[in-house]
Amino acid sequence: MEEERKNDKKSEAMEWIKSIVFAVVIALLIKSFVFNTTYVLGSSMYPTLYEKDRLFTDKVSLYFKSPRRGNIIVLKAPDVANKDYIKRVIGIAGDTVEIKDGKVYLNGKVLKENYILGDSYTLTYDKSKWEVPKGYVFVLGDNREQGASKDSRYFGCIPVDSIKGIANFRYFPFDDRFGKLN
Template sequence: MDREKLIENLKSFAIALVLALIIRTFIVQSFHIPSGSMIPTLLVGDFILVDKVTYHFRNPDRGDVVVFHFPLNEDVYYIKRIVGLPGDKVQVIDGKVYINGKPCKYQPAGEYSYVENGEKVTGKLYYEFLPRKEGGVKKHLILKTGTRGDNTQVFVIPKGEYMMMGDNRNNSYDSRFWGFVKRKEIVGIARIIFFSWDGNKHLPRFNRMFKLVN
Protein backbone atom coordinates (compact mmCIF):
# COMPACT_ATOMS: atom_id res chain seq x y z
CA MET A 1 0.00 0.00 0.00
CA ASP A 2 2.80 2.38 0.93
CA ARG A 3 4.56 1.55 -2.33
CA GLU A 4 1.39 2.27 -4.35
CA LYS A 5 0.91 5.57 -2.51
CA LEU A 6 4.52 6.53 -3.22
CA ILE A 7 4.06 5.77 -6.93
CA GLU A 8 0.86 7.86 -7.04
CA ASN A 9 2.64 10.75 -5.32
CA LEU A 10 5.52 10.54 -7.78
CA LYS A 11 3.06 10.52 -10.68
CA SER A 12 1.27 13.58 -9.29
CA PHE A 13 4.58 15.36 -8.78
CA ALA A 14 5.70 14.50 -12.34
CA ILE A 15 2.43 15.77 -13.81
CA ALA A 16 2.64 18.99 -11.79
CA LEU A 17 6.26 19.47 -12.89
CA VAL A 18 5.40 18.95 -16.57
CA LEU A 19 2.46 21.37 -16.30
CA ALA A 20 4.69 23.95 -14.61
CA LEU A 21 7.28 23.61 -17.37
CA ILE A 22 4.60 23.96 -20.06
CA ILE A 23 3.18 27.07 -18.38
CA ARG A 24 6.65 28.61 -17.99
CA THR A 25 7.66 27.80 -21.56
CA PHE A 26 4.51 28.78 -23.41
CA ILE A 27 2.14 30.82 -21.23
CA VAL A 28 3.61 32.90 -18.40
CA GLN A 29 6.97 33.41 -16.71
CA SER A 30 8.10 35.35 -13.64
CA PHE A 31 10.97 37.81 -13.60
CA HIS A 32 12.70 39.92 -10.95
CA ILE A 33 13.59 43.59 -11.54
CA PRO A 34 17.26 44.09 -10.58
CA SER A 35 17.84 47.70 -11.72
CA GLY A 36 16.17 51.11 -11.71
CA SER A 37 16.07 51.63 -15.48
CA MET A 38 12.26 51.36 -15.57
CA ILE A 39 11.50 53.65 -12.60
CA PRO A 40 8.77 54.80 -11.93
CA THR A 41 6.89 52.01 -13.76
CA LEU A 42 8.93 49.21 -12.20
CA LEU A 43 11.06 49.42 -9.07
CA VAL A 44 14.10 47.44 -7.99
CA GLY A 45 12.71 44.43 -6.14
CA ASP A 46 9.50 44.09 -8.14
CA PHE A 47 8.58 40.58 -9.24
CA ILE A 48 6.50 40.49 -12.41
CA LEU A 49 4.59 38.01 -14.52
CA VAL A 50 5.24 38.08 -18.26
CA ASP A 51 2.57 37.07 -20.74
CA LYS A 52 4.07 34.86 -23.47
CA VAL A 53 0.78 34.27 -25.31
CA THR A 54 -0.35 37.69 -26.57
CA TYR A 55 2.36 38.04 -29.21
CA HIS A 56 1.16 34.85 -30.90
CA PHE A 57 -1.96 36.85 -31.85
CA ARG A 58 -0.57 40.35 -32.44
CA ASN A 59 2.75 42.05 -33.04
CA PRO A 60 4.56 44.04 -30.34
CA ASP A 61 3.48 47.69 -30.33
CA ARG A 62 4.83 51.03 -29.16
CA GLY A 63 4.31 51.45 -25.45
CA ASP A 64 4.45 47.75 -24.57
CA VAL A 65 6.74 46.90 -21.64
CA VAL A 66 8.57 43.76 -22.70
CA VAL A 67 11.16 41.28 -21.46
CA PHE A 68 13.76 40.23 -24.03
CA HIS A 69 17.12 38.56 -24.42
CA PHE A 70 19.82 41.23 -24.34
CA PRO A 71 21.30 41.26 -27.88
CA LEU A 72 24.90 41.51 -26.62
CA ASN A 73 24.45 38.56 -24.23
CA GLU A 74 21.42 36.39 -24.87
CA ASP A 75 21.76 34.66 -21.49
CA VAL A 76 20.76 37.96 -19.84
CA TYR A 77 17.16 39.24 -19.74
CA TYR A 78 16.34 42.95 -20.05
CA ILE A 79 13.03 44.76 -19.59
CA LYS A 80 12.26 48.02 -21.42
CA ARG A 81 9.46 49.82 -23.23
CA ILE A 82 9.06 49.61 -27.01
CA VAL A 83 9.34 53.08 -28.58
CA GLY A 84 10.08 52.14 -32.19
CA LEU A 85 8.70 49.56 -34.62
CA PRO A 86 10.22 48.00 -37.76
CA GLY A 87 10.60 50.71 -40.41
CA ASP A 88 10.31 53.62 -37.94
CA LYS A 89 12.71 56.53 -37.81
CA VAL A 90 13.24 57.47 -34.16
CA GLN A 91 15.23 60.33 -32.68
CA VAL A 92 15.49 61.86 -29.21
CA ILE A 93 15.77 65.65 -29.18
CA ASP A 94 16.06 67.51 -25.86
CA GLY A 95 14.68 64.47 -24.08
CA LYS A 96 11.60 64.10 -26.29
CA VAL A 97 11.01 61.15 -28.59
CA TYR A 98 10.32 61.90 -32.25
CA ILE A 99 8.77 59.12 -34.33
CA ASN A 100 8.93 59.49 -38.10
CA GLY A 101 9.58 63.19 -37.70
CA LYS A 102 6.70 63.87 -35.29
CA PRO A 103 7.29 64.63 -31.59
CA CYS A 104 5.42 62.62 -28.98
CA LYS A 105 3.19 64.59 -26.63
CA TYR A 106 4.38 65.22 -23.05
CA GLN A 107 2.70 66.51 -19.88
CA PRO A 108 4.45 67.42 -16.60
CA ALA A 109 3.43 65.10 -13.74
CA GLY A 110 5.33 66.39 -10.70
CA GLU A 111 8.55 65.29 -9.00
CA TYR A 112 9.79 61.86 -7.98
CA SER A 113 12.60 60.67 -5.69
CA TYR A 114 14.19 57.28 -5.09
CA VAL A 115 17.29 55.92 -3.36
CA GLU A 116 20.06 54.33 -5.42
CA ASN A 117 23.30 53.02 -3.91
CA GLY A 118 22.48 54.85 -0.69
CA GLU A 119 21.98 58.22 -2.41
CA LYS A 120 18.74 60.07 -3.07
CA VAL A 121 17.96 60.75 -6.73
CA THR A 122 15.30 63.34 -7.59
CA GLY A 123 13.82 64.07 -10.98
CA LYS A 124 10.77 65.25 -12.85
CA LEU A 125 7.93 63.03 -14.02
CA TYR A 126 6.21 63.40 -17.37
CA TYR A 127 3.38 61.62 -19.07
CA GLU A 128 4.57 60.43 -22.46
CA PHE A 129 2.06 59.59 -25.20
CA LEU A 130 3.37 56.98 -27.67
CA PRO A 131 1.30 56.45 -30.84
CA ARG A 132 0.04 52.88 -31.24
CA LYS A 133 0.33 51.08 -34.55
CA GLU A 134 -3.38 50.29 -34.70
CA GLY A 135 -4.45 53.74 -33.55
CA GLY A 136 -4.71 55.58 -30.25
CA VAL A 137 -1.85 56.28 -27.86
CA LYS A 138 -0.18 54.66 -24.85
CA LYS A 139 -0.01 57.11 -21.93
CA HIS A 140 2.63 56.26 -19.36
CA LEU A 141 5.07 57.92 -16.97
CA ILE A 142 8.74 58.59 -17.61
CA LEU A 143 11.33 60.07 -15.25
CA LYS A 144 13.91 62.72 -16.14
CA THR A 145 16.89 63.13 -13.80
CA GLY A 146 19.52 64.67 -16.11
CA THR A 147 20.51 64.89 -19.77
CA ARG A 148 22.21 61.57 -20.58
CA GLY A 149 20.79 60.18 -23.83
CA ASP A 150 18.62 63.28 -24.40
CA ASN A 151 19.95 63.95 -27.91
CA THR A 152 20.59 61.19 -30.41
CA GLN A 153 21.07 60.49 -34.07
CA VAL A 154 18.12 59.40 -36.21
CA PHE A 155 17.69 55.64 -35.72
CA VAL A 156 16.25 53.78 -38.71
CA ILE A 157 14.83 50.52 -37.37
CA PRO A 158 15.35 47.48 -39.64
CA LYS A 159 12.64 45.02 -40.60
CA GLY A 160 11.85 42.57 -37.80
CA GLU A 161 13.54 44.66 -35.10
CA TYR A 162 12.40 47.00 -32.30
CA MET A 163 13.79 49.99 -30.42
CA MET A 164 13.67 49.85 -26.61
CA MET A 165 14.01 52.58 -23.99
CA GLY A 166 13.76 52.59 -20.21
CA ASP A 167 11.24 54.85 -18.48
CA ASN A 168 14.02 56.20 -16.25
CA ARG A 169 15.30 57.98 -19.32
CA ASN A 170 18.64 59.32 -18.11
CA ASN A 171 19.51 56.15 -16.19
CA SER A 172 18.76 53.44 -18.73
CA TYR A 173 21.18 51.42 -20.84
CA ASP A 174 18.98 50.79 -23.87
CA SER A 175 18.69 50.89 -27.67
CA ARG A 176 20.13 54.41 -27.77
CA PHE A 177 23.46 52.85 -26.78
CA TRP A 178 23.51 49.25 -28.03
CA GLY A 179 21.04 48.99 -30.93
CA PHE A 180 17.81 47.12 -31.63
CA VAL A 181 16.08 43.92 -30.54
CA LYS A 182 15.03 41.23 -32.99
CA ARG A 183 11.45 39.95 -32.78
CA LYS A 184 12.65 36.43 -31.90
CA GLU A 185 14.50 37.83 -28.86
CA ILE A 186 11.31 39.20 -27.26
CA VAL A 187 10.04 36.85 -24.54
CA GLY A 188 6.72 38.52 -23.80
CA ILE A 189 4.83 41.50 -22.41
CA ALA A 190 4.93 42.44 -18.72
CA ARG A 191 1.46 42.24 -17.18
CA ILE A 192 1.41 42.33 -13.38
CA ILE A 193 3.57 42.90 -10.31
CA PHE A 194 2.82 39.95 -8.03
CA PHE A 195 5.33 40.81 -5.29
CA SER A 196 7.69 43.68 -4.42
CA TRP A 197 10.54 43.91 -1.93
CA ASP A 198 12.04 47.22 -0.77
CA GLY A 199 15.73 46.46 -0.30
CA ASN A 200 16.38 49.78 1.45
CA LYS A 201 13.72 49.26 4.12
CA HIS A 202 13.91 45.44 4.07
CA LEU A 203 10.14 45.27 3.85
CA PRO A 204 7.55 44.17 1.27
CA ARG A 205 5.84 46.93 -0.71
CA PHE A 206 2.26 45.78 -0.16
CA ASN A 207 0.84 48.68 -2.19
CA ARG A 208 2.55 47.34 -5.34
CA MET A 209 1.35 43.75 -5.13
CA PHE A 210 -1.02 42.71 -7.92
CA LYS A 211 -0.55 46.10 -9.63
CA LEU A 212 -0.89 46.04 -13.41
CA VAL A 213 2.18 47.11 -15.44
CA ASN A 214 1.25 50.13 -17.54
Protein backbone atom coordinates in the same frame (compact mmCIF):
# COMPACT_ATOMS: atom_id res chain seq x y z
CA MET B 1 -3.92 -9.12 4.87
CA GLU B 2 -0.48 -7.69 5.54
CA GLU B 3 0.53 -8.31 1.91
CA GLU B 4 -2.61 -6.52 0.71
CA ARG B 5 -1.87 -3.50 2.91
CA LYS B 6 1.72 -3.30 1.51
CA ASN B 7 0.39 -3.42 -2.05
CA ASP B 8 -2.14 -0.67 -1.25
CA LYS B 9 0.65 1.53 0.16
CA LYS B 10 2.84 0.86 -2.90
CA SER B 11 -0.08 1.66 -5.18
CA GLU B 12 -0.84 4.87 -3.27
CA ALA B 13 2.84 5.89 -3.37
CA MET B 14 2.94 5.30 -7.13
CA GLU B 15 -0.17 7.46 -7.59
CA TRP B 16 1.48 10.25 -5.59
CA ILE B 17 4.68 9.98 -7.65
CA LYS B 18 2.70 10.06 -10.91
CA SER B 19 0.74 13.11 -9.71
CA ILE B 20 3.90 14.97 -8.70
CA VAL B 21 5.68 14.16 -11.98
CA PHE B 22 2.59 15.28 -13.94
CA ALA B 23 2.42 18.56 -11.96
CA VAL B 24 6.13 19.26 -12.56
CA VAL B 25 5.80 18.58 -16.30
CA ILE B 26 2.76 20.90 -16.55
CA ALA B 27 4.59 23.61 -14.56
CA LEU B 28 7.63 23.37 -16.86
CA LEU B 29 5.43 23.58 -19.97
CA ILE B 30 3.62 26.64 -18.60
CA LYS B 31 6.91 28.32 -17.66
CA SER B 32 8.42 27.52 -21.07
CA PHE B 33 5.53 28.54 -23.30
CA VAL B 34 2.89 30.53 -21.42
CA PHE B 35 4.36 32.86 -18.80
CA ASN B 36 7.40 33.47 -16.66
CA THR B 37 8.37 35.57 -13.69
CA THR B 38 10.92 38.37 -13.75
CA TYR B 39 12.88 39.95 -10.94
CA VAL B 40 13.85 43.57 -11.60
CA LEU B 41 17.50 44.46 -11.00
CA GLY B 42 18.67 48.03 -11.48
CA SER B 43 16.88 51.31 -12.07
CA SER B 44 16.63 51.52 -15.86
CA MET B 45 12.82 51.40 -15.77
CA TYR B 46 12.35 53.83 -12.85
CA PRO B 47 9.80 55.34 -12.05
CA THR B 48 7.62 52.59 -13.57
CA LEU B 49 9.55 49.69 -12.02
CA TYR B 50 11.72 49.64 -8.94
CA GLU B 51 14.60 47.37 -8.08
CA LYS B 52 13.34 44.08 -6.59
CA ASP B 53 9.88 44.36 -8.19
CA ARG B 54 8.60 40.98 -9.31
CA LEU B 55 6.59 40.67 -12.50
CA PHE B 56 4.68 38.13 -14.52
CA THR B 57 5.64 38.11 -18.19
CA ASP B 58 3.36 36.79 -20.91
CA LYS B 59 5.05 34.60 -23.52
CA VAL B 60 2.07 33.11 -25.31
CA SER B 61 0.87 36.35 -26.94
CA LEU B 62 4.22 36.64 -28.76
CA TYR B 63 3.28 33.51 -30.74
CA PHE B 64 0.28 35.34 -32.20
CA LYS B 65 1.22 39.02 -32.43
CA SER B 66 4.17 41.38 -32.32
CA PRO B 67 4.77 43.63 -29.34
CA ARG B 68 3.05 47.02 -29.44
CA ARG B 69 4.34 50.48 -28.68
CA GLY B 70 4.27 51.02 -24.94
CA ASN B 71 4.66 47.34 -24.00
CA ILE B 72 7.22 46.62 -21.30
CA ILE B 73 9.26 43.66 -22.52
CA VAL B 74 11.95 41.32 -21.28
CA LEU B 75 14.62 40.72 -23.91
CA LYS B 76 17.87 38.85 -24.29
CA ALA B 77 20.62 41.40 -23.77
CA PRO B 78 22.23 41.99 -27.17
CA ASP B 79 25.54 43.00 -25.61
CA VAL B 80 25.96 40.55 -22.71
CA ALA B 81 25.58 36.76 -22.89
CA ASN B 82 23.07 35.09 -20.55
CA LYS B 83 21.57 38.37 -19.36
CA ASP B 84 18.12 39.85 -19.82
CA TYR B 85 17.00 43.48 -19.97
CA ILE B 86 13.60 44.95 -19.30
CA LYS B 87 12.64 47.92 -21.51
CA ARG B 88 9.69 49.72 -23.06
CA VAL B 89 8.86 49.39 -26.77
CA ILE B 90 8.95 52.86 -28.34
CA GLY B 91 9.04 52.07 -32.06
CA ILE B 92 7.87 49.12 -34.14
CA ALA B 93 8.64 48.08 -37.73
CA GLY B 94 8.28 51.02 -40.12
CA ASP B 95 8.60 53.70 -37.43
CA THR B 96 11.17 56.46 -37.33
CA VAL B 97 12.45 57.32 -33.87
CA GLU B 98 14.43 60.50 -33.35
CA ILE B 99 15.79 62.11 -30.22
CA LYS B 100 16.47 65.83 -30.34
CA ASP B 101 16.63 68.50 -27.66
CA GLY B 102 16.01 65.81 -25.04
CA LYS B 103 12.66 64.77 -26.51
CA VAL B 104 11.70 61.51 -28.24
CA TYR B 105 9.98 61.90 -31.61
CA LEU B 106 8.00 59.06 -33.12
CA ASN B 107 7.28 59.45 -36.83
CA GLY B 108 7.94 63.19 -36.64
CA LYS B 109 5.75 63.92 -33.58
CA VAL B 110 6.86 64.39 -29.97
CA LEU B 111 6.06 61.20 -28.10
CA LYS B 112 3.86 61.72 -25.06
CA GLU B 113 5.66 59.79 -22.35
CA ASN B 114 3.60 59.93 -19.16
CA TYR B 115 5.70 57.08 -17.69
CA ILE B 116 8.95 59.10 -17.33
CA LEU B 117 9.73 61.76 -14.76
CA GLY B 118 8.39 65.10 -15.98
CA ASP B 119 11.70 66.93 -16.36
CA SER B 120 13.61 64.02 -17.88
CA TYR B 121 16.01 64.82 -20.70
CA THR B 122 16.65 61.94 -23.08
CA LEU B 123 20.30 61.91 -24.10
CA THR B 124 21.73 60.33 -27.22
CA TYR B 125 25.08 58.71 -27.77
CA ASP B 126 26.60 58.69 -31.26
CA LYS B 127 23.30 58.46 -33.15
CA SER B 128 20.01 60.32 -32.80
CA LYS B 129 17.73 58.88 -35.49
CA TRP B 130 16.67 55.29 -36.19
CA GLU B 131 14.49 53.63 -38.83
CA VAL B 132 12.96 50.49 -37.31
CA PRO B 133 13.26 47.61 -39.81
CA LYS B 134 10.77 44.79 -40.23
CA GLY B 135 11.14 42.19 -37.47
CA TYR B 136 12.68 44.69 -35.03
CA VAL B 137 11.64 47.11 -32.28
CA PHE B 138 13.21 50.19 -30.74
CA VAL B 139 13.32 50.14 -26.92
CA LEU B 140 14.14 52.63 -24.19
CA GLY B 141 14.33 52.44 -20.43
CA ASP B 142 11.94 54.77 -18.60
CA ASN B 143 14.84 56.18 -16.55
CA ARG B 144 16.48 58.75 -18.81
CA GLU B 145 19.22 59.86 -16.43
CA GLN B 146 22.67 59.66 -17.99
CA GLY B 147 23.98 56.10 -17.92
CA ALA B 148 20.82 54.71 -16.26
CA SER B 149 19.70 52.51 -19.15
CA LYS B 150 21.39 50.46 -21.84
CA ASP B 151 18.80 50.46 -24.60
CA SER B 152 18.38 51.05 -28.34
CA ARG B 153 20.27 54.34 -28.08
CA TYR B 154 23.26 52.19 -27.18
CA PHE B 155 22.78 48.92 -29.12
CA GLY B 156 20.26 49.88 -31.83
CA CYS B 157 16.99 48.21 -32.73
CA ILE B 158 16.49 44.73 -31.35
CA PRO B 159 15.08 41.68 -33.17
CA VAL B 160 11.57 40.69 -32.15
CA ASP B 161 12.75 37.10 -31.77
CA SER B 162 15.04 38.18 -28.89
CA ILE B 163 11.97 39.18 -26.84
CA LYS B 164 11.32 36.69 -24.06
CA GLY B 165 8.02 38.08 -22.80
CA ILE B 166 5.75 41.05 -22.23
CA ALA B 167 5.63 42.20 -18.61
CA ASN B 168 2.02 42.75 -17.73
CA PHE B 169 1.56 42.34 -13.98
CA ARG B 170 3.56 43.33 -10.86
CA TYR B 171 2.90 40.72 -8.15
CA PHE B 172 5.40 41.99 -5.59
CA PRO B 173 5.65 44.13 -3.54
CA PHE B 174 2.13 44.19 -2.15
CA ASP B 175 1.76 47.94 -2.11
CA ASP B 176 -0.09 50.58 -4.17
CA ARG B 177 1.93 49.60 -7.27
CA PHE B 178 0.69 45.97 -7.16
CA GLY B 179 -1.27 45.04 -10.26
CA LYS B 180 -1.48 45.46 -14.02
CA LEU B 181 1.29 47.31 -15.88
CA ASN B 182 0.85 49.72 -18.86
